[in-house]
Amino acid sequence: MSPVTYFTQLFTQTRRQAPADLERPGQQFLVRAGYIHPVAGGTPFLPPLGTRALNRMRKTFLEEIKALGGMEIHLPPSGERADLAHLPLLDFLSVHLRSHRQLPVLWFSLNQRPQETPQRGGGLLSARSQTVLEIISLHREESELERTSADLAGTLLGFLRGLSLPLVGGEDLPFAGLQTGQAWMIPLEIGEERLLICEECGYTAASSAARFARPEPVSDSPLPLKKVPTPECKTIADLAKFLGIPESQTAKAVFFTARREGKEELIFAVVRGDREVNEAAIRRATGAEALFPASEEAIRAAGAEPGYASPVGLKGVHVIVDTEIPGTPNLVAGANEAGYHLLNTVYGRDYTATQVAEIALAQPGYACPECREPLSETRGLTVARSIRFSSDFIRDRGLNYFDENGQSRPVWMEIHTLNLTRTFACLAELRHDNYGLILPPQASPFEVHLVVLPGKENGVASALPEVLKQLEQMNLDVLVDDRSESPGVKFNDADLIGVPVRLTLSERSLQQGGIEVRKRWESERQTIPLEDLSDWIRKSLSQRG
Numbered sequence: 001m002s003p004v005t006y007f008t009q010l011f012t013q014t015r016r017q018a019p020a021d022l023e024r025p026g027q028q029f030l031v032r033a034g035y036i037h038p039v040a041g042g043t044p045f046l047p048p049l050g051t052r053a054l055n056r057m058r059k060t061f062l063e064e065i066k067a068l069g070g071m072e073i074h075l076p077p078s079g080e081r082a083d084l085a086h087l088p089l090l091d092f093l094s095v096h097l098r099s100h101r102q103l104p105v106l107w108f109s110l111n112q113r114p115q116e117t118p119q120r121g122g123g124l125l126s127a128r129s130q131t132v133l134e135i136i137s138l139h140r141e142e143s144e145l146e147r148t149s150a151d152l153a154g155t156l157l158g159f160l161r162g163l164s165l166p167l168v169g170g171e172d173l174p175f176a177g178l179q180t181g182q183a184w185m186i187p188l189e190i191g192e193e194r195l196l197i198c199e200e201c202g203y204t205a206a207s208s209a210a211r212f213a214r215p216e217p218v219s220d221s222p223l224p225l226k227k228v229p230t231p232e233c234k235t236i237a238d239l240a241k242f243l244g245i246p247e248s249q250t251a252k253a254v255f256f257t258a259r260r261e262g263k264e265e266l267i268f269a270v271v272r273g274d275r276e277v278n279e280a281a282i283r284r285a286t287g288a289e290a291l292f293p294a295s296e297e298a299i300r301a302a303g304a305e306p307g308y309a310s311p312v313g314l315k316g317v318h319v320i321v322d323t324e325i326p327g328t329p330n331l332v333a334g335a336n337e338a339g340y341h342l343l344n345t346v347y348g349r350d351y352t353a354t355q356v357a358e359i360a361l362a363q364p365g366y367a368c369p370e371c372r373e374p375l376s377e378t379r380g381l382t383v384a385r386s387i388r389f390s391s392d393f394i395r396d397r398g399l400n401y402f403d404e405n406g407q408s409r410p411v412w413m414e415i416h417t418l419n420l421t422r423t424f425a426c427l428a429e430l431r432h433d434n435y436g437l438i439l440p441p442q443a444s445p446f447e448v449h450l451v452v453l454p455g456k457e458n459g460v461a462s463a464l465p466e467v468l469k470q471l472e473q474m475n476l477d478v479l480v481d482d483r484s485e486s487p488g489v490k491f492n493d494a495d496l497i498g499v500p501v502r503l504t505l506s507e508r509s510l511q512q513g514g515i516e517v518r519k520r521w522e523s524e525r526q527t528i529p530l531e532d533l534s535d536w537i538r539k540s541l542s543q544r545g
Protein backbone atom coordinates (compact mmCIF):
# COMPACT_ATOMS: atom_id res chain seq x y z
CA MET A 1 0.00 0.00 0.00
CA SER A 2 1.28 3.41 -0.91
CA PRO A 3 1.59 5.50 2.24
CA VAL A 4 -0.06 8.63 0.81
CA THR A 5 -3.39 8.76 -1.01
CA TYR A 6 -4.94 11.98 -2.27
CA PHE A 7 -8.62 12.60 -1.64
CA THR A 8 -9.55 12.74 -5.33
CA GLN A 9 -8.05 9.26 -5.82
CA LEU A 10 -10.85 7.88 -3.67
CA PHE A 11 -13.10 8.79 -6.61
CA THR A 12 -16.35 8.56 -4.62
CA GLN A 13 -18.29 11.71 -3.76
CA THR A 14 -19.34 12.12 -0.16
CA ARG A 15 -23.08 12.60 0.18
CA ARG A 16 -25.18 14.79 2.48
CA GLN A 17 -28.11 12.40 2.36
CA ALA A 18 -28.29 8.63 2.56
CA PRO A 19 -30.63 6.72 0.24
CA ALA A 20 -34.17 6.92 1.64
CA ASP A 21 -34.56 3.13 2.01
CA LEU A 22 -31.50 2.77 4.26
CA GLU A 23 -32.56 2.96 7.91
CA ARG A 24 -29.53 1.98 9.98
CA PRO A 25 -27.35 5.00 10.88
CA GLY A 26 -24.07 3.09 10.46
CA GLN A 27 -24.99 1.85 6.99
CA GLN A 28 -26.10 5.38 6.06
CA PHE A 29 -22.66 6.69 7.00
CA LEU A 30 -20.97 3.94 4.97
CA VAL A 31 -22.87 5.07 1.88
CA ARG A 32 -22.52 8.79 2.59
CA ALA A 33 -18.76 8.54 3.20
CA GLY A 34 -18.26 6.45 0.05
CA TYR A 35 -17.27 3.12 1.62
CA ILE A 36 -20.01 1.25 -0.17
CA HIS A 37 -22.34 1.73 -3.11
CA PRO A 38 -25.65 -0.10 -2.61
CA VAL A 39 -26.78 -2.61 -5.19
CA ALA A 40 -30.52 -3.37 -5.09
CA GLY A 41 -31.11 -6.69 -3.35
CA GLY A 42 -27.48 -7.73 -3.52
CA THR A 43 -23.97 -7.22 -2.29
CA PRO A 44 -22.82 -3.59 -2.23
CA PHE A 45 -20.02 -2.48 -4.53
CA LEU A 46 -16.85 -1.53 -2.62
CA PRO A 47 -14.98 1.49 -4.03
CA PRO A 48 -11.33 2.11 -2.98
CA LEU A 49 -12.28 3.46 0.47
CA GLY A 50 -14.33 0.41 1.50
CA THR A 51 -11.85 -1.99 -0.05
CA ARG A 52 -8.99 -0.38 1.87
CA ALA A 53 -10.88 -0.65 5.17
CA LEU A 54 -11.47 -4.40 4.70
CA ASN A 55 -7.90 -4.91 3.45
CA ARG A 56 -6.39 -3.23 6.48
CA MET A 57 -8.50 -5.38 8.81
CA ARG A 58 -7.44 -8.48 6.94
CA LYS A 59 -3.78 -7.45 6.93
CA THR A 60 -3.68 -6.80 10.68
CA PHE A 61 -5.29 -10.14 11.46
CA LEU A 62 -3.30 -12.17 8.95
CA GLU A 63 0.02 -10.84 10.21
CA GLU A 64 -0.77 -12.58 13.47
CA ILE A 65 -1.81 -15.80 11.74
CA LYS A 66 1.34 -15.74 9.61
CA ALA A 67 3.36 -15.23 12.78
CA LEU A 68 1.91 -18.55 13.98
CA GLY A 69 3.20 -20.19 10.78
CA GLY A 70 0.05 -20.00 8.65
CA MET A 71 0.22 -20.62 4.88
CA GLU A 72 -2.33 -19.38 2.40
CA ILE A 73 -4.60 -21.57 0.27
CA HIS A 74 -7.51 -20.80 -2.04
CA LEU A 75 -10.79 -22.60 -1.56
CA PRO A 76 -13.34 -22.63 -4.39
CA PRO A 77 -16.50 -20.54 -3.94
CA SER A 78 -19.23 -22.42 -2.12
CA GLY A 79 -22.97 -22.73 -2.65
CA GLU A 80 -25.65 -21.72 -0.17
CA ARG A 81 -25.25 -24.66 2.21
CA ALA A 82 -22.74 -24.14 5.02
CA ASP A 83 -22.30 -27.89 5.58
CA LEU A 84 -21.11 -28.38 1.98
CA ALA A 85 -18.67 -25.47 1.98
CA HIS A 86 -15.74 -27.60 3.12
CA LEU A 87 -16.22 -30.57 0.78
CA PRO A 88 -13.44 -29.60 -1.67
CA LEU A 89 -11.00 -29.23 1.23
CA LEU A 90 -12.03 -32.55 2.79
CA ASP A 91 -11.71 -34.26 -0.57
CA PHE A 92 -8.22 -32.81 -1.09
CA LEU A 93 -7.16 -33.97 2.36
CA SER A 94 -8.50 -37.48 1.84
CA VAL A 95 -6.30 -37.79 -1.26
CA HIS A 96 -3.12 -36.15 0.06
CA LEU A 97 -3.01 -36.81 3.79
CA ARG A 98 -0.75 -39.83 4.36
CA SER A 99 1.77 -39.46 7.13
CA HIS A 100 2.29 -37.90 10.53
CA ARG A 101 5.22 -36.07 8.92
CA GLN A 102 2.74 -33.83 7.05
CA LEU A 103 1.31 -32.60 10.36
CA PRO A 104 0.61 -30.18 11.96
CA VAL A 105 -0.94 -27.93 9.31
CA LEU A 106 -2.01 -24.30 9.63
CA TRP A 107 -3.62 -22.82 6.54
CA PHE A 108 -5.66 -19.70 5.97
CA SER A 109 -7.95 -18.78 3.14
CA LEU A 110 -9.85 -15.67 2.17
CA ASN A 111 -13.24 -16.58 0.75
CA GLN A 112 -16.45 -15.10 -0.50
CA ARG A 113 -19.19 -16.96 1.33
CA PRO A 114 -22.95 -16.59 0.96
CA GLN A 115 -24.75 -15.06 3.92
CA GLU A 116 -26.31 -18.00 5.78
CA THR A 117 -29.31 -16.10 7.13
CA PRO A 118 -30.60 -13.05 5.28
CA GLN A 119 -29.89 -9.99 7.44
CA ARG A 120 -32.06 -6.98 7.91
CA GLY A 121 -30.56 -3.51 8.09
CA GLY A 122 -29.52 -2.96 4.48
CA GLY A 123 -26.11 -1.83 3.24
CA LEU A 124 -23.22 -4.06 4.18
CA LEU A 125 -25.34 -5.84 6.81
CA SER A 126 -27.49 -7.34 4.05
CA ALA A 127 -24.62 -8.20 1.70
CA ARG A 128 -25.44 -11.59 0.17
CA SER A 129 -21.77 -12.40 -0.32
CA GLN A 130 -19.37 -11.89 2.57
CA THR A 131 -15.61 -11.82 2.86
CA VAL A 132 -14.71 -14.53 5.33
CA LEU A 133 -11.26 -15.56 6.58
CA GLU A 134 -10.97 -19.24 7.37
CA ILE A 135 -8.14 -20.77 9.33
CA ILE A 136 -7.76 -24.52 9.04
CA SER A 137 -5.65 -26.48 11.48
CA LEU A 138 -4.82 -30.19 11.40
CA HIS A 139 -3.11 -32.12 14.16
CA ARG A 140 -1.94 -35.56 15.17
CA GLU A 141 -3.18 -35.42 18.74
CA GLU A 142 -6.10 -33.81 20.45
CA SER A 143 -3.78 -32.16 22.99
CA GLU A 144 -1.81 -30.57 20.14
CA LEU A 145 -5.05 -29.30 18.62
CA GLU A 146 -6.15 -27.89 21.98
CA ARG A 147 -3.01 -25.79 22.26
CA THR A 148 -3.24 -24.32 18.76
CA SER A 149 -6.97 -23.86 19.19
CA ALA A 150 -6.41 -21.72 22.27
CA ASP A 151 -3.80 -19.64 20.40
CA LEU A 152 -6.09 -19.12 17.41
CA ALA A 153 -9.14 -18.29 19.50
CA GLY A 154 -6.96 -15.87 21.48
CA THR A 155 -5.79 -14.18 18.28
CA LEU A 156 -9.32 -14.03 16.89
CA LEU A 157 -10.88 -12.62 20.04
CA GLY A 158 -7.93 -10.33 20.65
CA PHE A 159 -8.43 -8.89 17.19
CA LEU A 160 -12.17 -8.33 17.68
CA ARG A 161 -11.75 -6.91 21.17
CA GLY A 162 -9.00 -4.67 19.78
CA LEU A 163 -11.72 -3.07 17.64
CA SER A 164 -13.55 -2.30 20.92
CA LEU A 165 -16.48 -4.41 19.81
CA PRO A 166 -18.68 -5.99 22.50
CA LEU A 167 -18.58 -9.76 22.11
CA VAL A 168 -20.75 -12.58 23.40
CA GLY A 169 -19.72 -16.19 23.04
CA GLY A 170 -21.97 -19.20 22.90
CA GLU A 171 -22.07 -22.78 21.77
CA ASP A 172 -22.93 -23.15 18.13
CA LEU A 173 -23.01 -26.29 16.00
CA PRO A 174 -24.11 -25.12 12.54
CA PHE A 175 -24.18 -28.59 11.01
CA ALA A 176 -23.74 -32.28 11.80
CA GLY A 177 -20.35 -34.00 12.05
CA LEU A 178 -18.96 -31.59 14.63
CA GLN A 179 -17.60 -32.40 18.03
CA THR A 180 -17.59 -28.85 19.38
CA GLY A 181 -18.48 -25.44 18.05
CA GLN A 182 -18.31 -21.89 19.36
CA ALA A 183 -19.74 -18.70 17.91
CA TRP A 184 -18.91 -15.16 18.89
CA MET A 185 -21.59 -12.58 18.36
CA ILE A 186 -21.85 -8.81 18.45
CA PRO A 187 -25.02 -7.70 20.26
CA LEU A 188 -27.11 -5.72 17.79
CA GLU A 189 -30.90 -5.64 17.84
CA ILE A 190 -31.25 -6.44 14.14
CA GLY A 191 -29.11 -9.61 14.39
CA GLU A 192 -30.44 -13.08 13.68
CA GLU A 193 -29.17 -14.77 16.86
CA ARG A 194 -31.00 -14.54 20.19
CA LEU A 195 -29.07 -13.36 23.24
CA LEU A 196 -30.25 -13.13 26.82
CA ILE A 197 -28.98 -10.30 28.98
CA CYS A 198 -29.43 -9.10 32.53
CA GLU A 199 -29.70 -5.32 32.79
CA GLU A 200 -28.95 -5.56 36.49
CA CYS A 201 -25.63 -7.44 36.60
CA GLY A 202 -24.60 -7.58 32.94
CA TYR A 203 -24.87 -11.37 32.51
CA THR A 204 -25.04 -12.06 28.76
CA ALA A 205 -25.18 -15.34 26.86
CA ALA A 206 -26.30 -16.74 23.53
CA SER A 207 -29.70 -18.34 23.87
CA SER A 208 -28.31 -21.86 23.37
CA ALA A 209 -25.77 -21.35 26.16
CA ALA A 210 -27.83 -19.16 28.51
CA ARG A 211 -28.68 -20.38 32.00
CA PHE A 212 -31.45 -19.21 34.31
CA ALA A 213 -32.29 -19.59 38.00
CA ARG A 214 -35.07 -22.11 38.65
CA PRO A 215 -37.68 -21.22 41.30
CA GLU A 216 -37.13 -22.56 44.81
CA PRO A 217 -38.27 -26.22 45.14
CA VAL A 218 -41.92 -26.61 46.12
CA SER A 219 -42.55 -28.44 49.41
CA ASP A 220 -46.05 -29.73 48.51
CA SER A 221 -46.59 -33.22 49.85
CA PRO A 222 -46.75 -35.90 47.20
CA LEU A 223 -50.29 -36.91 46.21
CA PRO A 224 -51.31 -40.37 45.02
CA LEU A 225 -50.63 -41.23 41.38
CA LYS A 226 -53.85 -41.41 39.37
CA LYS A 227 -54.52 -42.37 35.73
CA VAL A 228 -57.17 -40.20 34.05
CA PRO A 229 -58.62 -40.21 30.52
CA THR A 230 -57.49 -37.17 28.50
CA PRO A 231 -58.90 -37.67 25.00
CA GLU A 232 -57.42 -35.57 22.16
CA CYS A 233 -54.83 -33.98 24.49
CA LYS A 234 -51.67 -34.43 22.45
CA THR A 235 -50.20 -31.02 23.29
CA ILE A 236 -49.39 -29.45 26.65
CA ALA A 237 -51.77 -26.56 25.89
CA ASP A 238 -54.67 -28.97 25.17
CA LEU A 239 -53.88 -30.95 28.29
CA ALA A 240 -53.69 -27.92 30.60
CA LYS A 241 -56.97 -26.58 29.19
CA PHE A 242 -58.72 -29.94 29.51
CA LEU A 243 -57.64 -30.40 33.14
CA GLY A 244 -58.00 -26.71 34.05
CA ILE A 245 -54.42 -26.41 35.36
CA PRO A 246 -51.49 -24.16 34.43
CA GLU A 247 -48.96 -25.61 31.96
CA SER A 248 -46.33 -25.32 34.69
CA GLN A 249 -48.07 -28.20 36.53
CA THR A 250 -47.37 -30.59 33.68
CA ALA A 251 -44.22 -32.39 32.56
CA LYS A 252 -43.21 -32.09 28.92
CA ALA A 253 -41.52 -35.08 27.33
CA VAL A 254 -39.34 -34.77 24.23
CA PHE A 255 -37.63 -37.69 22.46
CA PHE A 256 -34.42 -37.48 20.52
CA THR A 257 -32.29 -39.92 18.64
CA ALA A 258 -28.74 -39.08 19.68
CA ARG A 259 -25.56 -40.06 17.88
CA ARG A 260 -22.75 -40.78 20.30
CA GLU A 261 -19.47 -42.53 19.58
CA GLY A 262 -20.84 -43.91 16.32
CA LYS A 263 -23.96 -45.37 17.92
CA GLU A 264 -27.54 -44.18 17.91
CA GLU A 265 -29.47 -44.03 21.14
CA LEU A 266 -32.86 -42.78 22.28
CA ILE A 267 -32.79 -39.88 24.71
CA PHE A 268 -35.87 -38.93 26.65
CA ALA A 269 -35.81 -35.33 27.90
CA VAL A 270 -38.25 -33.94 30.47
CA VAL A 271 -38.82 -30.28 31.29
CA ARG A 272 -41.65 -28.47 33.06
CA GLY A 273 -44.64 -28.13 30.70
CA ASP A 274 -44.29 -24.38 30.24
CA ARG A 275 -40.58 -24.64 29.30
CA GLU A 276 -38.86 -25.55 26.04
CA VAL A 277 -35.93 -27.95 25.82
CA ASN A 278 -32.50 -26.59 24.93
CA GLU A 279 -31.01 -29.06 22.47
CA ALA A 280 -27.51 -27.62 22.83
CA ALA A 281 -27.72 -28.16 26.59
CA ILE A 282 -28.81 -31.78 26.08
CA ARG A 283 -25.90 -32.34 23.71
CA ARG A 284 -23.48 -30.86 26.23
CA ALA A 285 -24.90 -32.90 29.10
CA THR A 286 -25.05 -36.23 27.25
CA GLY A 287 -21.97 -35.82 25.05
CA ALA A 288 -24.10 -36.51 21.96
CA GLU A 289 -22.55 -35.39 18.69
CA ALA A 290 -25.92 -34.85 17.04
CA LEU A 291 -29.58 -34.92 18.05
CA PHE A 292 -32.54 -35.62 15.81
CA PRO A 293 -36.24 -35.75 16.69
CA ALA A 294 -37.03 -39.42 17.36
CA SER A 295 -39.45 -41.19 15.02
CA GLU A 296 -42.80 -42.46 16.35
CA GLU A 297 -41.58 -46.02 15.77
CA ALA A 298 -38.48 -45.42 17.91
CA ILE A 299 -40.63 -43.91 20.68
CA ARG A 300 -43.04 -46.86 20.61
CA ALA A 301 -40.15 -49.33 20.54
CA ALA A 302 -39.00 -47.83 23.86
CA GLY A 303 -42.41 -48.56 25.39
CA ALA A 304 -43.73 -44.99 25.27
CA GLU A 305 -46.70 -43.53 23.40
CA PRO A 306 -46.13 -40.42 21.24
CA GLY A 307 -48.18 -37.51 22.62
CA TYR A 308 -48.80 -39.38 25.88
CA ALA A 309 -45.25 -40.22 26.91
CA SER A 310 -43.60 -40.02 30.31
CA PRO A 311 -40.62 -41.75 31.92
CA VAL A 312 -42.94 -43.62 34.28
CA GLY A 313 -42.52 -47.36 33.71
CA LEU A 314 -39.86 -47.03 31.01
CA LYS A 315 -36.73 -49.18 31.19
CA GLY A 316 -33.44 -49.09 29.35
CA VAL A 317 -33.93 -45.53 28.04
CA HIS A 318 -31.55 -42.64 28.69
CA VAL A 319 -33.77 -40.22 30.64
CA ILE A 320 -32.52 -36.70 31.26
CA VAL A 321 -34.64 -34.31 33.34
CA ASP A 322 -34.22 -30.62 33.99
CA THR A 323 -32.93 -29.65 37.47
CA GLU A 324 -36.34 -28.13 38.16
CA ILE A 325 -38.21 -31.46 37.94
CA PRO A 326 -37.02 -33.16 41.17
CA GLY A 327 -38.16 -30.11 43.20
CA THR A 328 -41.60 -29.91 41.54
CA PRO A 329 -43.91 -32.70 42.78
CA ASN A 330 -47.36 -33.67 41.49
CA LEU A 331 -46.85 -32.93 37.80
CA VAL A 332 -49.25 -34.27 35.20
CA ALA A 333 -47.40 -36.59 32.80
CA GLY A 334 -48.28 -39.01 30.02
CA ALA A 335 -49.42 -42.53 30.93
CA ASN A 336 -47.63 -44.11 27.92
CA GLU A 337 -51.08 -45.09 26.71
CA ALA A 338 -53.01 -43.20 24.04
CA GLY A 339 -55.71 -40.96 25.59
CA TYR A 340 -54.46 -41.18 29.18
CA HIS A 341 -52.32 -39.09 31.52
CA LEU A 342 -51.10 -39.56 35.07
CA LEU A 343 -51.90 -37.00 37.77
CA ASN A 344 -49.36 -36.32 40.54
CA THR A 345 -46.20 -37.89 39.16
CA VAL A 346 -43.36 -37.45 41.63
CA TYR A 347 -39.71 -37.66 40.70
CA GLY A 348 -37.93 -40.21 42.90
CA ARG A 349 -41.17 -42.03 43.76
CA ASP A 350 -42.62 -42.82 40.31
CA TYR A 351 -39.50 -42.60 38.16
CA THR A 352 -35.88 -41.50 38.19
CA ALA A 353 -33.55 -40.21 35.52
CA THR A 354 -30.20 -41.24 34.11
CA GLN A 355 -29.16 -37.59 34.39
CA VAL A 356 -30.42 -34.41 36.04
CA ALA A 357 -29.10 -31.30 34.24
CA GLU A 358 -30.05 -27.79 33.20
CA ILE A 359 -31.75 -28.59 29.89
CA ALA A 360 -34.58 -26.03 29.76
CA LEU A 361 -34.16 -23.14 27.34
CA ALA A 362 -33.73 -19.70 28.96
CA GLN A 363 -36.37 -17.18 27.92
CA PRO A 364 -36.86 -13.45 28.47
CA GLY A 365 -38.47 -12.87 31.86
CA TYR A 366 -36.78 -15.88 33.47
CA ALA A 367 -34.55 -15.16 36.47
CA CYS A 368 -30.88 -14.25 35.89
CA PRO A 369 -28.60 -17.09 37.05
CA GLU A 370 -26.32 -14.58 38.79
CA CYS A 371 -28.68 -12.12 40.47
CA ARG A 372 -32.24 -13.45 39.88
CA GLU A 373 -33.45 -10.25 38.18
CA PRO A 374 -35.53 -10.94 35.04
CA LEU A 375 -33.54 -11.59 31.87
CA SER A 376 -34.34 -9.69 28.73
CA GLU A 377 -33.73 -10.58 25.13
CA THR A 378 -31.55 -8.88 22.61
CA ARG A 379 -30.15 -10.05 19.33
CA GLY A 380 -26.72 -10.39 17.83
CA LEU A 381 -24.78 -11.16 14.68
CA THR A 382 -22.25 -13.95 14.49
CA VAL A 383 -18.88 -12.59 13.37
CA ALA A 384 -16.55 -15.44 14.30
CA ARG A 385 -16.78 -19.19 14.68
CA SER A 386 -14.73 -22.13 15.68
CA ILE A 387 -15.74 -25.67 14.73
CA ARG A 388 -14.06 -28.98 15.50
CA PHE A 389 -14.96 -32.04 13.45
CA SER A 390 -15.85 -35.20 15.33
CA SER A 391 -13.46 -38.14 14.95
CA ASP A 392 -16.33 -40.25 13.54
CA PHE A 393 -16.88 -37.72 10.81
CA ILE A 394 -13.15 -37.55 10.07
CA ARG A 395 -12.87 -41.35 9.91
CA ASP A 396 -15.96 -41.61 7.65
CA ARG A 397 -14.34 -39.13 5.29
CA GLY A 398 -11.13 -41.13 5.18
CA LEU A 399 -9.03 -38.35 6.73
CA ASN A 400 -6.56 -40.70 8.35
CA TYR A 401 -2.79 -40.65 8.62
CA PHE A 402 -0.20 -43.25 9.54
CA ASP A 403 1.53 -42.54 12.83
CA GLU A 404 5.17 -43.39 13.76
CA ASN A 405 4.18 -47.02 14.31
CA GLY A 406 2.45 -47.34 10.95
CA GLN A 407 -0.97 -47.27 12.53
CA SER A 408 -3.85 -45.48 10.77
CA ARG A 409 -5.41 -42.75 12.88
CA PRO A 410 -7.98 -40.01 12.24
CA VAL A 411 -6.55 -36.49 12.05
CA TRP A 412 -7.80 -33.76 14.40
CA MET A 413 -9.25 -30.83 12.50
CA GLU A 414 -10.56 -27.42 13.43
CA ILE A 415 -11.69 -24.42 11.41
CA HIS A 416 -11.82 -20.87 12.75
CA THR A 417 -13.63 -18.23 10.75
CA LEU A 418 -13.77 -14.47 10.91
CA ASN A 419 -16.40 -12.64 8.87
CA LEU A 420 -14.75 -9.37 7.85
CA THR A 421 -17.77 -7.95 6.02
CA ARG A 422 -20.04 -8.41 9.02
CA THR A 423 -17.45 -7.17 11.47
CA PHE A 424 -17.05 -3.96 9.49
CA ALA A 425 -20.84 -3.59 9.08
CA CYS A 426 -21.27 -3.95 12.87
CA LEU A 427 -18.41 -1.57 13.54
CA ALA A 428 -20.20 1.09 11.49
CA GLU A 429 -23.38 0.55 13.54
CA LEU A 430 -21.65 0.68 16.90
CA ARG A 431 -18.91 3.24 16.35
CA HIS A 432 -20.25 6.54 15.10
CA ASP A 433 -21.55 9.90 16.36
CA ASN A 434 -23.91 12.39 14.72
CA TYR A 435 -21.28 13.44 12.20
CA GLY A 436 -19.91 10.16 10.93
CA LEU A 437 -17.93 7.03 11.64
CA ILE A 438 -15.32 6.67 14.39
CA LEU A 439 -13.06 3.85 13.22
CA PRO A 440 -10.23 2.18 15.13
CA PRO A 441 -6.87 2.17 13.27
CA GLN A 442 -7.01 -1.57 12.37
CA ALA A 443 -10.34 -1.16 10.58
CA SER A 444 -9.86 2.31 9.14
CA PRO A 445 -8.84 2.76 5.48
CA PHE A 446 -6.18 5.20 6.70
CA GLU A 447 -4.50 5.93 10.01
CA VAL A 448 -4.13 9.67 9.40
CA HIS A 449 -6.36 12.16 7.58
CA LEU A 450 -4.37 15.26 6.67
CA VAL A 451 -6.45 18.34 5.81
CA VAL A 452 -4.41 20.94 3.93
CA LEU A 453 -5.73 24.52 3.82
CA PRO A 454 -3.31 26.41 1.51
CA GLY A 455 -4.17 30.10 2.27
CA LYS A 456 -2.64 33.11 0.56
CA GLU A 457 1.00 32.86 1.70
CA ASN A 458 3.23 29.95 0.72
CA GLY A 459 3.94 28.87 4.33
CA VAL A 460 1.65 25.83 4.08
CA ALA A 461 3.16 24.74 0.78
CA SER A 462 6.67 24.83 2.21
CA ALA A 463 5.72 23.04 5.47
CA LEU A 464 3.78 20.27 3.72
CA PRO A 465 6.80 18.23 2.50
CA GLU A 466 8.20 18.16 6.06
CA VAL A 467 4.88 16.83 7.42
CA LEU A 468 4.57 14.21 4.67
CA LYS A 469 8.17 13.12 5.25
CA GLN A 470 7.47 12.49 8.94
CA LEU A 471 4.33 10.50 8.12
CA GLU A 472 6.17 8.49 5.48
CA GLN A 473 8.97 7.67 7.91
CA MET A 474 6.38 6.32 10.31
CA ASN A 475 5.09 4.12 7.48
CA LEU A 476 1.52 5.25 8.07
CA ASP A 477 -1.41 5.02 5.68
CA VAL A 478 -2.27 8.67 5.05
CA LEU A 479 -5.16 10.38 3.28
CA VAL A 480 -4.30 13.92 2.12
CA ASP A 481 -7.14 16.31 1.39
CA ASP A 482 -5.65 19.09 -0.75
CA ARG A 483 -8.86 19.80 -2.70
CA SER A 484 -9.84 23.39 -3.27
CA GLU A 485 -12.96 22.93 -1.12
CA SER A 486 -13.83 25.13 1.88
CA PRO A 487 -12.45 24.14 5.31
CA GLY A 488 -16.02 23.34 6.43
CA VAL A 489 -16.53 20.82 3.61
CA LYS A 490 -13.17 19.18 4.29
CA PHE A 491 -13.78 18.90 8.04
CA ASN A 492 -17.26 17.47 7.48
CA ASP A 493 -15.85 14.87 5.10
CA ALA A 494 -13.13 13.96 7.62
CA ASP A 495 -15.77 13.44 10.33
CA LEU A 496 -17.89 11.37 7.96
CA ILE A 497 -15.05 9.05 6.90
CA GLY A 498 -13.91 8.61 10.50
CA VAL A 499 -10.14 8.08 10.21
CA PRO A 500 -8.81 7.99 13.81
CA VAL A 501 -6.37 10.88 13.59
CA ARG A 502 -7.02 14.20 11.84
CA LEU A 503 -4.28 16.73 11.15
CA THR A 504 -4.88 20.24 9.81
CA LEU A 505 -2.06 22.18 8.23
CA SER A 506 -3.08 25.81 7.67
CA GLU A 507 -1.71 29.34 7.89
CA ARG A 508 -3.44 29.60 11.24
CA SER A 509 -1.88 26.44 12.62
CA LEU A 510 1.56 27.62 11.48
CA GLN A 511 0.99 31.00 13.14
CA GLN A 512 0.07 29.12 16.33
CA GLY A 513 3.30 27.19 16.16
CA GLY A 514 2.72 24.06 14.12
CA ILE A 515 -0.04 21.70 13.09
CA GLU A 516 -3.53 21.23 14.48
CA VAL A 517 -4.27 17.69 15.71
CA ARG A 518 -7.48 15.98 16.69
CA LYS A 519 -8.48 12.48 17.65
CA ARG A 520 -11.72 11.50 15.91
CA TRP A 521 -13.22 10.20 19.17
CA GLU A 522 -12.58 13.46 21.05
CA SER A 523 -13.89 16.93 20.24
CA GLU A 524 -10.78 18.69 21.59
CA ARG A 525 -8.29 20.14 19.09
CA GLN A 526 -4.79 21.38 19.83
CA THR A 527 -1.84 22.77 17.94
CA ILE A 528 1.53 21.11 18.43
CA PRO A 529 5.01 21.84 17.04
CA LEU A 530 5.82 19.89 13.85
CA GLU A 531 8.70 18.08 15.55
CA ASP A 532 6.30 16.58 18.12
CA LEU A 533 3.98 15.20 15.45
CA SER A 534 5.36 11.62 15.23
CA ASP A 535 5.21 11.14 18.99
CA TRP A 536 1.69 12.52 19.23
CA ILE A 537 0.41 10.27 16.42
CA ARG A 538 2.09 7.18 17.82
CA LYS A 539 0.60 7.79 21.24
CA SER A 540 -2.87 8.58 19.88
CA LEU A 541 -3.06 5.51 17.61
CA SER A 542 -2.01 3.21 20.42
CA GLN A 543 -4.72 4.66 22.68
CA ARG A 544 -7.34 3.61 20.19
CA GLY A 545 -6.93 -0.05 19.53
Ligand SMILES: [Zn+2]
Nearest residue numbers: 198201368371
Ligand atom coordinates in the same frame (compact mmCIF):
# COMPACT_ATOMS: atom_id res chain seq x y z
ZN1 LIG B 1 -28.19 -10.59 36.70
